[in-house]
Amino acid sequence: MDANSLVNPRRRSLIVAAVAAAAALAGLPQVARAAANGLKIGIIGTGRIGGTLAELWAKAGHELLISSRHPDALRPLAERLGPRVRIGTPEQAAAFGDVVLISVPYGALPQVGRDYAALMKGKVVLETGNPRPERDGPMAAPVLARGTGLASAEYLPGVRLVRAFTSVPHAALRSEAHRNGERIGVPLAADDQDALQLAVKLVEDAGFEAVAVGGLARAKDFDVGSPVFGRAMTAQELRQALGGGR
Template sequence: MNSAARPRTAGLLGLASALALIFLPVPSAHATGKTAPAKAPAETVKLRKIGIIGSGKVGGSLARLWVKAGYEVMLSSRHPEQLKPLAQQLGRKARTGTPREAAAYGDAVLIAVPYGALPQIGRDYAKELAGKIVLETGNPYPQRDGPMAEEARRKGTGETSKALLPGVKLVRAFNAISAVDLNSQAGREGPLAAVPLASDDTHALKAAAELVKAAGFEPVIVGGLERAKDFDVGTSVYTRVLTAEELRKQLGIPD
């Protein structure tokens, strides 16, 4: 990480420290044998249903992991009938629908689409997504997504996605891990693989942390959406499989 970016941590350490005390493990099929470092809070985030917009490699992998952990999911695409085999494979806790239906269905919504599709999603489903916790995983690639991707890289995906998805409780999540590692590293033995998170909303961070744990990974709060650029494409931690301790060290975040 560029040393010039480190001063930005100062205003966010309080947020990260406070959140570290309120994360709870959630029921998961992944037994790690590790004692959770967090203490049980008086308040938990109750999520049962997750709408998934974009059910490809990342969305489909997370659907499998969350169903195993006991969540209900709605897989969606522009052609939901093509997702029926996957839903049948996942069992009674999985169903299919259109992106609009998935946006309305979820207590939280995962958006896992090419970054260039994000502006249209923000426009088309603004009503259904309003006020919801949204985990957004996309990464801008100019060769695929065009000029908007170049601007997103300059500005940072946290601030860009915030502008493209107004009115939601946005969390940048699962963008810095490959689909292959989502499947191979989930619930591994020893220290879990870390997933960095960034959001301006404390409640959304709590919910996202639960979902990360349910998928078999360790959440690491990097800070507000401004700091999402620290795990964007091209950074030292992008698509690297790191423990929480290693990730914090790379990004200059204290334990």
């Protein structure tokens, strides 16, 4: 009698399925494997948007390092969100994350790129900033004219960039997450399809529906001044307004 005949058929099928699943998981890229068990997310700029997403992603089971120029001020937030959330500097957040969220005033983005792009090289980076002339000065107008997706890619060389969480008001990110019925849509633009798929997962984990509109050049369609900017629209409304998306 061989060893296989001593194993209960149901147990044998479960073992085979587990081995197959493990083999499939082992074949995935590192970030995709991490996503199956919770991502390590570094957040550079834990303000109204970064702080809200930190709370939503912590509840979804991700491990976070939240940062700002004054990390001790984030200690109450980290303590409230639980043991999988720690505080640190922007440099530590850039190094920590499998995925990095950059949520800073747009005028600070060039400096973030100069300081931390090497640490984020090859990583998926979600970037939320919007250039505003009254706040960011003369750099804002040419960025808006060209389109933020293309400009941000130059400020953050070597990263796998996704423009995300840029057009939904921060108050709606907090009040409309995981709402009943059709979810609020979050437009996404990226040239890297694997990075885009990971961003879709993080949008869903935060309690919204992703609407992928295309490459980084299409991010201009939801920039400041566009018909969808600053509005909490359902995914269906957003697709109609942007002329497509998936």
